[in-house]
Amino acid sequence: MSCGNPALILGNNPATAAHLSVYSLPGRPTQFRAGHMRNDPTLVGDAAKQPVTVAANCLLVKNAGPNQNLTILCDAGSGLHLPAATRSKLGIPDRDLLVENLAMLGVSLADIDIFISSHPHWDHIGGILDETGNLRLPKAHILLSRGAYQQNMENPAIEGQPSSFIPGMPEKLQALKQAGRLTLLSGDPSGLGGEGITCNLLGDAVRFYFSGGHSECQMHAVFLTDAGGVVFGGDFFPTAWHVAPERYMPQFDRDPKQLANEKELFLQRVRTGHWHISFYHDPQVAAARVLVGGPERYSSLIMGEEVRV
Numbered sequence: 001m002s003c004g005n006p007a008l009i010l011g012n013n014p015a016t017a018a019h020l021s022v023y024s025l026p027g028r029p030t031q032f033r034a035g036h037m038r039n040d041p042t043l044v045g046d047a048a049k050q051p052v053t054v055a056a057n058c059l060l061v062k063n064a065g066p067n068q069n070l071t072i073l074c075d076a077g078s079g080l081h082l083p084a085a086t087r088s089k090l091g092i093p094d095r096d097l098l099v100e101n102l103a104m105l106g107v108s109l110a111d112i113d114i115f116i117s118s119h120p121h122w123d124h125i126g127g128i129l130d131e132t133g134n135l136r137l138p139k140a141h142i143l144l145s146r147g148a149y150q151q152n153m154e155n156p157a158i159e160g161q162p163s164s165f166i167p168g169m170p171e172k173l174q175a176l177k178q179a180g181r182l183t184l185l186s187g188d189p190s191g192l193g194g195e196g197i198t199c200n201l202l203g204d205a206v207r208f209y210f211s212g213g214h215s216e217c218q219m220h221a222v223f224l225t226d227a228g229g230v231v232f233g234g235d236f237f238p239t240a241w242h243v244a245p246e247r248y249m250p251q252f253d254r255d256p257k258q259l260a261n262e263k264e265l266f267l268q269r270v271r272t273g274h275w276h277i278s279f280y281h282d283p284q285v286a287a288a289r290v291l292v293g294g295p296e297r298y299s300s301l302i303m304g305e306e307v308r309v
């Protein structure tokens, strides 16, 4: 599956949908060094320094919530607020792919009712800001994990200094909280093998799980459609290659051993639910069913075709 255009991952025909439908919605890609994306032992020397395209496959979910009338956006890609020189260095195109791809599905940022942030790193949450750094979701209610919120509050990014966070974001989140537009969800990785938690806004068809190996209290929404479940993988499973527990992102994951244990636990839950995982950073595979077992232990199914990982 190409990740350049929006595509229905699971759900009913949108023309007749009575229940939620999940779309892959590519935002603006960036470029990282290959060795930063993969702890692949064959990637050494110059090969590890080669730039690789890192996608930003957001999810758009339609017909969600107890009344099936809510539109959800999960993560938003990198932002327009970055200076032109930074964008050019990171290979980020000027085109606003998030808005363009939403329009292809007949949706605008003003239609988003709920924004779910997996974690507030710049390449995931930056797309909710405009060129001047202001929020461009006029009515959306934001869902974020309490742990990630606290981590950002305690480690605010400073302009001009390297950080995974965005300068000024803590103040914006606090303002949203005071306006009653931010809900913080609490959970921890011990629940990764269970049923997850729900929130009143979204009802039983959306479950939330929490992992800590990549970043503090990353949140993963699972959307239960009539055709199966879809996990928003965020940076827990950034690409199909990263599904195997021992594969992590050097320098980006805060605790590779914890991450491996969390993947082992959660993949069992994914398997029993026959869920798909969506891969936020994968330029080739938007989502796949993960098979656990067999000679390679982990592999993925996409559109009925198995993808070895």
Ligand SMILES: [Zn+2]
Pocket: 121, 123, 124, 234, 235, 281
């Ligand atoms: Zn990321």
